[in-house]
Amino acid sequence: xxxxxxxxxxxxxxxxxxxxxxxxxxxxxxxxxxxxxxxxxxxxxxxxxxxxxxxxxxxxxxxxxxxxxxxxxxxxxxxxxxxxxxxxxxxxxxxxxxxxxxxxxxxxxxxxx
Amino acid sequence: xxxxxxxxxxxxxxxxxxxxxxxxxxxxxxxxxxxxxxxxxxxxxxxxxxxxxxxxxxxxxxxxxxxxxxxxxxxxxxxxxxxxxxxxxxxxxxxxxxxxxxxxxxxxxxxxxxxxxx
Numbered sequence: 001x002x003x004x005x006x007x008x009x010x011x012x013x014x015x016x017x018x019x020x021x022x023x024x025x026x027x028x029x030x031x032x033x034x035x036x037x038x039x040x041x042x043x044x045x046x047x048x049x050x051x052x053x054x055x056x057x058x059x060x061x062x063x064x065x066x067x068x069x070x071x072x073x074x075x076x077x078x079x080x081x082x083x084x085x086x087x088x089x090x091x092x093x094x095x096x097x098x099x100x101x102x103x104x105x106x107x108x109x110x111x112x113x
Numbered sequence: 114x115x116x117x118x119x120x121x122x123x124x125x126x127x128x129x130x131x132x133x134x135x136x137x138x139x140x141x142x143x144x145x146x147x148x149x150x151x152x153x154x155x156x157x158x159x160x161x162x163x164x165x166x167x168x169x170x171x172x173x174x175x176x177x178x179x180x181x182x183x184x185x186x187x188x189x190x191x192x193x194x195x196x197x198x199x200x201x202x203x204x205x206x207x208x209x210x211x212x213x214x215x216x217x218x219x220x221x222x223x224x225x226x227x228x229x230x231x
Contacts, residue, residue, distance in 0.1 A: 044221075
């Protein structure tokens with residue numbers, strides 16, 4: 001079956017712009033989590049959604065937001081981009097919250113210039 | 114809150130040699146433990162996980178890990194590595210109790226780069 005699909009794979013944006021990243025989970029998976037990966041901070045949890053509701057949120061500023069649709073697809077949005085937002089953004093899906101069968105996508109590489 | 118320390122940032126090893134990647138964690142509550150592998154320009158792949166039961170956990174690609182509650186460790190081992198095992202490895206924890214702000218959240222270590230030389 002198809003894995004977790006993240007689009008786009010690569011993105012270049014200018015400081016001050018906003019960006020929307022998309023994640024399509026494995027069919028039947030209802031939980032979607034987002035992580036930011038940078039060389040300095042490593043892998044950090046952004047948020048988790050289940051049944052269109054945000055169940056958990058990491059320590060990121062309000063510029064980072066997300067949502068989940070009725071088909072479990074998820075988007076995350078970053079407004080007023082800063083250079084420090086350059087990172088690999090990873091999405092993971094699982095059947096349910098705490099099922100711990102997380103499957104990660106290949107990520108979206110965001111570069112802010 | 115949980116924290117994870119991977120004791121080695123880089124581990125070089127020769128092909129067919131054994132390897133151990135070390136992971137210690139800190140948590141005020143019971144945890145679940147995971148090891149993930151990341152190949153260049155790819156996402157994370159789950160190698161193995163400890164949720165409960167036997168403290169020796171076997172995973173994919175010949176890897177295994179042992180949960181040691183008293184030493185709060187979850188070291189990853191492979192008896193004989195291959196060139197294809199060259200990658201970055203991440204240890205992660207999550208609170209095992211229901212509810213609370215750690216629900217479903219994975220806390221990762223900083224990663225260990227395993228380089229297998231021929």
